[in-house]
Every structure is written in structure tokens, then in C-alpha cells.
Amino acid sequence: MTAPITHASFSVERTFPAPPARVFAAFADADLKARWFHGPDDWAPTVRTLDFREGGHETAAGEVPGEWSSRFEADYHVIEADAQIVYSYVMYHDDVRLSVSVTTIELDAVDDGAATRIVFTEQGAYFEDGDAANASREEGTIGLLKQLEASL
Amino acid sequence: MLDQAFQALADPTRRAVVERLCDGPASVSELAKPFAMTLAAVVQHVQVLEAAGLVTTQKIGRVRTVQVDPAGLRTAEAWLAARRTRVEKQLDRLTAVLAEPNLEPSTRKKRGVTT
Secondary structure, three states, X not given: OOOOXXXXXXXXXXXXXXXXXXXXXXXXXXXXXHHHXXXXXXXXXXXXXXXXXXXXXXEEEEEEOOOEEEEEEEEEEEEEOOOEEEEEEEEEEOOEEEEEEEEEEEEEEEOOOOEEEEEEEEEEEEEHHHHHHHHHHHHHOOOHHHHHHHHO | OHHHHHHHHOOHHHXXXXXXXXXXXXXXXXXXXXXXXXXXXXXXXXXXXXXXXOEEEEEEOOEEEEEEOHHHHHHHHHHHHHHHHHHHHHHHHHHHHHOOHHHOHHHHHHHHHHO
């Protein structure tokens, strides 16, 4: 009954035209973070807490009413102002556990401090049951598992 | 299979082999040239990639030719892309938030105190 786990890692790199302190604040300040760290446009938050310190916890739960819900439960492990954020999190979809991941966010000043390059890296353990829920519900991802099966 | 694909690609030499093969099929000895390693070691890497469904091999006479398996590579890429999309969308929104000059938290907090 216990489904196998897929392990994967990916990185996304971005450069923002804002100094590191400002980019860092967008992660550290609950109001600012709520403005960008959320689900698709029709997703509405239900629970939002952010205790941004090492050992602190964050919850970002929400739903597309009548369709599906999501829940992000994170624990902060490393916080270095304007430089580094490391947290682990569990992601749920309709209360099905999708994944357990470690996320690292590395900030670097570029352009004499006028801009900030971030490297957002996620290493995850992805559960197959959750994957099925994710593929069929989240963002209308089209039968990814079927494509997968077909190609294997 | 997916897990094997990501584990296979976690090794820099094997990633380099896949990159080389994206330019076209190659024999094992051709693959070995840019790397300071024995043919046997290259064969081992190729076997790992083949077991993961990322490359296929074909022996013609005494030469074993290796080529990418596009379906295998696409599967791994599509799976990761679906997970990357969520982060990309959030960072797009972060870009928009950072583009607004009046929303620095320090500014708002100061305003909150003085008014």
C-alpha cells in the first residue's frame, strides 16, 4: 500500500531590480509575503501565520472554494539577513500530503547593490499518492501521470 | 523510473554525457575522450543512464553506439517543470510587488508609528 517516493531537486534563479534588504523583507514581512506567496488567482487564504525566525513556523493555507484546498507548513532553520533563508516544509493538497522538501534561498547583491540575484533551490521527497492528487487538481495540470505511464 | 532518472542525472559526469549526446549519437570511445576516465568507467555511467531510461544503446559490429532517449528525458523534464512552475509564478508576483516603490515594510512601519 505504501507508494514509492520520488526524490528530485530543482533551482530557479532570478535577478530583481531591488537591493537585497528589500528582497529579504519580501520574505520576512508577513504582509509583504502574503502578496506574492500564494496559490493561483482564484485561491483565497484561510490560515496565514509567519513566525520568521530560526525555529519559527509558517502556515499558508487556502482554497479555491468548492474545488480544492492547499496547505503549506514550514519550519525555518537558517535565517541570515539579506543573505540566506533555509526552511523545510510539508505541502498538502486537499489534506493529502504531496511532499516534504528543503528549500534554500540564497541572495546576492549585484549591480553595486542596486539589484539582487536569488537562487531558489528545492530538494524534495514527493509522494505518489499526493502526486496523483496534484496532477489532477492543481493548476489543471493535464494528466501528468497518464503521460508518465504512457512514456515509461 | 523517475527516481532513477533523477539519481542518474545527479552525477555531473553523467549529465555531461547526456549533454554530449543531445548533439547526436556517439560511440562509447568517443564519449570517453573528453573525460579522464577508463572506457570501463564510461560504460558503467552509460549503463546507469540506460537503466534510467535516459539513453539507449545499440551494438553494431564491435562498436556500441549511445543515443538519448527523448521520451525518457522529456518525462523527467515535464515532471520537474510542473513543480518548478509554482515557484516561477510566485517569483513573478514577487517581481511585481518589488516594482511598487511605496511598499517597503520599513516605510509602512514608520508611517504606522507616526500616524
